[in-house]
Amino acid sequence: MLLEQVIIYTGVLLFCALVVFFYLRKEKKNSQIVEAKIEQAKQDGIHEPVSLYPAINLDTCIKSGACVEACPEKDIIGIMHGRGTLIKASSCVGHGACFHACPVEAISLVIGTAKRGVDLPHVNEYYESNVPGIYIAGELGGMGLIKNSVEQGQKAVENIVNSGLKKGASEYDLIIVGAGPAGIAASLMAKKLGLNFLTLEQDSLGGTVFNFPRSKVVMTAPMDLPLHGKVKLFDTSKQELLDLWTSVMDKNNITVRERTKVESIQPEGNGFVVFTNKEEEFRTQTVLLAIGRRGSPRKLGIPGEQLEKVAYRLLEPEIIFNKKVIVVGGGDSAVEAALSLADENEVVLSYRKDAFSRIKPKNREKLNYAIGNEKLEVIYSSNLVEIFPDKVDLKTKTGRHKILQNDLVYIFAGGELPTQFLKKAGVQITKRFGYTMRKYG
Numbered sequence: 001m002l003l004e005q006v007i008i009y010t011g012v013l014l015f016c017a018l019v020v021f022f023y024l025r026k027e028k029k030n031s032q033i034v035e036a037k038i039e040q041a042k043q044d045g046i047h048e049p050v051s052l053y054p055a056i057n058l059d060t061c062i063k064s065g066a067c068v069e070a071c072p073e074k075d076i077i078g079i080m081h082g083r084g085t086l087i088k089a090s091s092c093v094g095h096g097a098c099f100h101a102c103p104v105e106a107i108s109l110v111i112g113t114a115k116r117g118v119d120l121p122h123v124n125e126y127y128e129s130n131v132p133g134i135y136i137a138g139e140l141g142g143m144g145l146i147k148n149s150v151e152q153g154q155k156a157v158e159n160i161v162n163s164g165l166k167k168g169a170s171e172y173d174l175i176i177v178g179a180g181p182a183g184i185a186a187s188l189m190a191k192k193l194g195l196n197f198l199t200l201e202q203d204s205l206g207g208t209v210f211n212f213p214r215s216k217v218v219m220t221a222p223m224d225l226p227l228h229g230k231v232k233l234f235d236t237s238k239q240e241l242l243d244l245w246t247s248v249m250d251k252n253n254i255t256v257r258e259r260t261k262v263e264s265i266q267p268e269g270n271g272f273v274v275f276t277n278k279e280e281e282f283r284t285q286t287v288l289l290a291i292g293r294r295g296s297p298r299k300l301g302i303p304g305e306q307l308e309k310v311a312y313r314l315l316e317p318e319i320i321f322n323k324k325v326i327v328v329g330g331g332d333s334a335v336e337a338a339l340s341l342a343d344e345n346e347v348v349l350s351y352r353k354d355a356f357s358r359i360k361p362k363n364r365e366k367l368n369y370a371i372g373n374e375k376l377e378v379i380y381s382s383n384l385v386e387i388f389p390d391k392v393d394l395k396t397k398t399g400r401h402k403i404l405q406n407d408l409v410y411i412f413a414g415g416e417l418p419t420q421f422l423k424k425a426g427v428q429i430t431k432r433f434g435y436t437m438r439k440y441g
Contacts, residue, residue: 027081027082030079030080031079031080031081034078034079034080034085034087035080037075037078037087037088038078038080038085038087041075041087041088046088046089046090046091046356046357046358046359046364047086047087047088047089047090048089048090048113048357049086049089049090049092049110049113052092052109052110052111053076053086053089053090053092053109053110053111054067054076054077054086054092054098054099054107054108054109054110055107055108055109055110055436056077056083056084056085056086056106056107057106057107057108058083058084058106060104060105060106061083061084061102061104061106062103062104062106063079063082063083063084064102064103064104065079066101066102066103067084067098067101067102067107068084068098069101070097070098070100070101071097071098072097074361075087075088075091075361076088076089076091076092076098077098084106084107088361090357090358091358091359091360091361096109096148108436109436110436111432112431112432112433113433114433115433116433117431117432117433118431118432119419119429119430119431119432120429120430120431120432121136121140121422121427121428121429122427122428122429122430123135123136126156126159126163127152127155127156127159128159128163129289129427129428130426130427130428131267131425131426131427133271133272133285133286133287134265134272134286134287134289134425134426134427135156135159135160135286135287135288135289136156136288136289136290136427137149137152137153137155137156137182137186137288137289137290138152138153138178138180138181138182138183138290138292139180139182139292140289140290140291140292140418146181146209146223146241147222147223149180149181149182149185149290150181150182150184150185150223150224150225151185151223151224152182152185153181153182153183153184153185153186153189153288153290154185154186154188154189154224154226156182156186156288157174157186157189157190157193157195157288158189158193160174160286160288161193161195165195165285165286166285167194167195167196168196169270169271169285170270170271170283170284170285171282171283171284172196172197172198172282172283172284172285173190173195173196173197173284173285173286174190174195174196174197174198174284174285174286174287174288175197175198175199175200175272175274175282175284175286175287175288176190176197176198176199176200176287176288176290177200177262177274177287177288177289177290177291178200178201178202178207178289178290178291178292179199179200179201179204179205179206179207179256179258179290180206180207180209180290180291180292181207181209182290183199183201183207183288183290184205184206184225184245184248184249185225185226186199186288186290187199187249187254187256188225188226188227188228188248188249188252188254189226191226191227191252191253191254192226192227198257198282198284199254199255199256199257200256200257200260200261200262200274200276201256201257201258201259201260202259202260202261202262202277202291203258203259204258204259205242205245205246205249205256205258206238206241206242206245207290207291207292209238209241209242225248227248227251227252228248231244260276260277260278260280261276261277262274262275262276262277262421263275263276263277264421264424264425265287265424265425266425267426268283270285271283271284271285271286272284272285272286272287274287289422289427291418292415297312297313297411297413297414297415298413298414298415299312299411299413300328300384300411300413302384302385302386302387303386303387304386304387304388304392305387305411307387307389307409309387309389309406309407309408309409310387310409310410310411311408311409311410311411312410312411312412313410314337314340314341314410317337317340317341320341320344320345320408321344321345322344322345323341323345323346323407323408324345324346324404324405324406324407324408325338325341325345325346325347325348325406325407325408325409325410326347326348326349326350326384326392326394326404326406326408326409326410327341327347327348327349327350327410327412328350328351328384328409328410328411328412328413329351329411329412329413329414330351330352330353330356330357330358330359331358331359331412331414332358332359332360332363333412334349334351334410334412335349335356335359335363335366335367336363337410337412338367338370338376339363339366339367339370339376342370342375342376343375347375347376347377348376348377348378348379348404349376349377349378349379350378350379350382350383350384350394351378351379351380351381351382352381352382352383353380353381354380354381354397355380379394379396379402380397381396381397382394382395382396382397382402383395384409384411385401387406387409388406390405390406390407391403391404391405391406392404392406392409
């Protein structure tokens with residue numbers, strides 16, 4: 001009897017030992033894979049964060065791997081030696097899927113690092129700035145993903161109503177500046193709550209999304225739209241999303257004043273006066289800024305930049321063919337523009353650094369494929385220094401000048417944060433280092 005028990009216990013111990021052995025071996029192998037990915041990410045210049053990214057509290061983390069599985073971008077986070085770790089931090093797009101998936105809330109969304117600060121306006125938990133009555137939602141406040149911007153737009157309007165707004169006390173109860181994702185959601189919520197409101201957009205319906213290349217995928221998660229309900233769209237193109245927004249706005253009789261840029265916002269009594277580029281004045285109790293962070297396109301300030309062949313956005317790449325094109329920039333917009341033009345044109349992509357450090361994994365794969373198949377040329381460590389009617393002058397890292405025959409120039413150098421506009425309205429802006437973003441509401 002005793003011998004049988006010894007044999008049974010020994011067998012159980014051996015089985016447990018084998019389970020532990022194979023588990024540890026698998027964990028070691030997985031850790032080695034993650035280590036290799038981190039080293040590759042460092043070589044590619046995409047290991048360090050450049051915008052919103054997940055910060056992992058290792059004291060709280062239980063290493064469940066739920067964050068890894070939840071992230072649709074893949075390889076942003078990995079598990080190494082039983083700990084959550086960042087792999088390709090600069091590829092994070094800030095949708096917060098990892099944040100929601102973590103069972104112990106060990107993940108925070110952070111913008112800026114200890115060395116690299118990011119300019120952000122002051123916004124409280126109700127999306128109100130330091131100026132009472134001026135609210136901010138969406139990309140301008142640091143949360144740029146479409147789903148997050150939609151949520152913030154509608155929450156901000158709910159907070160405006162709950163703050164004690166007296167309907168009809170001014171020409172408008174609310175003026176919404178910007179008709180991107182946050183502005184559209186805010187307009188729908190304002191309509192739902194019976195506000196007398198006006199939506200102004202300096203460009204066209206869709207805001208920043210309107211300026212994406214037509215084929216760009218812009219949705220990766222479902223969202224709720226006021227007066228419409230849940231929208232379950234995955235891998236959705238820009239045009240599909242714009243068609244949806246247009247349909248919902250039309251169905252609810254909401255008109256956006258397009259091509260109307262707000263020049264300034266001035267306090268008056270218990271509200272504000274909003275001045276536009278069309279010499280119009282609108283009086284309102286409250287203002288919601290949903291204008292994004294880009295503001296006006298950043299220009300290079302070089303000779304020839306004023307020529308007609310120079311543009312800062314690409315709307316219809318399919319109508320451009322048999323042209324010699326140079327695209328300037330190192331972000332997703334520049335890469336996507338170059339890729340969309342590569343099949344029918346001779347395309348050169350110029351980037352001032354020696355590696356792309358802030359593009360999405362899918363764009364990196366497509367770009368590497370295009371380069372490998374000689375569909376386009378990338379000139380690293382180069383700067384466009386002058387533009388001529390039929391050519392351009394590129395200055396390389398060595399100081400040499402490279403003259404290229406050219407028909408079209410597309411510059412994607414980002415946009416200027418509308419700092420002066422915000423400061424004139426009294427909104428405070430602070431450079432934040434490693435600032436934890438709160439997902440309000």
